[in-house]
Amino acid sequence: MPEVHAKLSASGAKKWINCPGSVVLESQIEERESDYAIEGTTAHALGEAKIRLATKEYTRAKYHKAIQDLQVDADMEDYTDAYRDFVIEQLNSMRRETKDAVLLLEQKLDFSAWAPEGFGTGDCIIIGNNRLQIIDLKYGKGVTVQAAENPQLRLYALGALAAYDFLYDIQEVVMTIFQPRKDNIDTELLSAEELYQWGESILPIAQKAYNETEEFCASTHCDSGFCRARPICRTYAEKKLEMAKFDFVKPSTLSPEEISEILEEAESLSKWATLVKDYALYEAVHNGMEFPGYKLVEGHSNRKFQIDDTLIASQLIAKGYNEDDIYPRKLKPISDLEKYMGKKEFQKLLGEFVIKPPGKPVLVPITDKRPALHSVEAAMKDFENVWNN
Numbered sequence: 001m002p003e004v005h006a007k008l009s010a011s012g013a014k015k016w017i018n019c020p021g022s023v024v025l026e027s028q029i030e031e032r033e034s035d036y037a038i039e040g041t042t043a044h045a046l047g048e049a050k051i052r053l054a055t056k057e058y059t060r061a062k063y064h065k066a067i068q069d070l071q072v073d074a075d076m077e078d079y080t081d082a083y084r085d086f087v088i089e090q091l092n093s094m095r096r097e098t099k100d101a102v103l104l105l106e107q108k109l110d111f112s113a114w115a116p117e118g119f120g121t122g123d124c125i126i127i128g129n130n131r132l133q134i135i136d137l138k139y140g141k142g143v144t145v146q147a148a149e150n151p152q153l154r155l156y157a158l159g160a161l162a163a164y165d166f167l168y169d170i171q172e173v174v175m176t177i178f179q180p181r182k183d184n185i186d187t188e189l190l191s192a193e194e195l196y197q198w199g200e201s202i203l204p205i206a207q208k209a210y211n212e213t214e215e216f217c218a219s220t221h222c223d224s225g226f227c228r229a230r231p232i233c234r235t236y237a238e239k240k241l242e243m244a245k246f247d248f249v250k251p252s253t254l255s256p257e258e259i260s261e262i263l264e265e266a267e268s269l270s271k272w273a274t275l276v277k278d279y280a281l282y283e284a285v286h287n288g289m290e291f292p293g294y295k296l297v298e299g300h301s302n303r304k305f306q307i308d309d310t311l312i313a314s315q316l317i318a319k320g321y322n323e324d325d326i327y328p329r330k331l332k333p334i335s336d337l338e339k340y341m342g343k344k345e346f347q348k349l350l351g352e353f354v355i356k357p358p359g360k361p362v363l364v365p366i367t368d369k370r371p372a373l374h375s376v377e378a379a380m381k382d383f384e385n386v387w388n389n
């Protein structure tokens with residue numbers, strides 16, 4: 001769930017632990033709720049309601065009331081079903097060990113003993129048999145989120161320990177990321193002792209961040225932590241501009257090693273440029289900010305009908321125009337047809353006609369999981385049709 005109130009939030013911990021100055025810099029940028037965040041909030045609310053229904057805490061009427069205003073599509077139904085099933089499976093497994101196992105959903109967790117005024121909301125907590133399990137639903141499908149050394153999960157777990165350790169004498173903590181759109185279920189297991197030690201280790205840095213230090217450090221956490229300050233952060237910009245050390249006037253002199261280095265940076269440079277452009281446009285439109293050498297103008301637009309397309313079509317048909325000539329007839333994409341027909345029926349009727357042509361060759365980092373195309377000749381042969389298209 002998004003945490004907008006705590007200065008040191010669990011969701012922002014990756015940033016403030018690695019770059020304590022991010023707290024003060026991010027506070028200078030207006031927080032805008034993205035479509036992804038809204039989608040995530042909806043998925044959390046739906047998942048929570050489904051679990052409460054499955055555990056009989058909600059009646060069907062109460063469940064429908066809880067989800068009545070949510071904008072849900074078929075995929076979200078499937079993914080939240082998977083989340084509910086996973087949580088129930090974990091709960092049942094704990095209940096097989098001890099009938100006293102408890103399930104807590106959307107609990108406010110106070111971890112201020114390790115990060116001043118820090119609190120957050122834990123999606124799902126299961127406690128029993130001296131074990132605490134935290135399950136965090138991630139609805140994003142961009143970056144695969146790992147559980148190992150994940151400071152958000154660890155802070156939630158510390159908050160849960162602070163609230164329940166004295167009642168349940170917790171010895172072991174299991175922290176799980178459930179990210180259905182990436183097929184990712186990842187877990188870290190620590191003893192309560194190890195977790196307390198980690199909490200102690202981050203306390204000095206949390207104090208610095210809370211006191212609004214201007215100590216910055218740019219690295220992968222800037223992008224993976226989605227730091228809002230990236231468009232204005234000097235440290236981040238300097239890191240990106242290290243690229244300027246290359247002499248672009250004589251590209252033919254670049255060695256393969258230098259080109260690798262550029263390739264490595266190129267994608268993040270282009271993302272950074274987009275961030276800066278979006279920020280500047282937003283500030284110019286909404287806050288009247290001016291940027292020397294730039295002005296705000298009306299962008300290009302295309303003509304459109306000012307009444308509904310169906311009314312236009314009915315007028316044309318009434319005048320004798322053929323419907324087939326005014327409406328494009330196009331088969332739906334495979335994924336839409338599969339959803340519409342159901343996987344089984346789709347496979348039965350159309351499965352034999354589906355092929356997956358090879359994708360165009362792309363240069364990716366060596367860490368990419370796809371196998372390398374070793375033979376240039378074979379690759380050329382495989383892809384000659386693709387090149388020619």
Ligand code: SF4
Pocket residue numbers: 015019021022025026216217218219221222227228229230233234235236
């Ligand atoms: S962009 Fe990076 S260096 Fe700058 S404040 Fe954010 S986390 Fe720190």
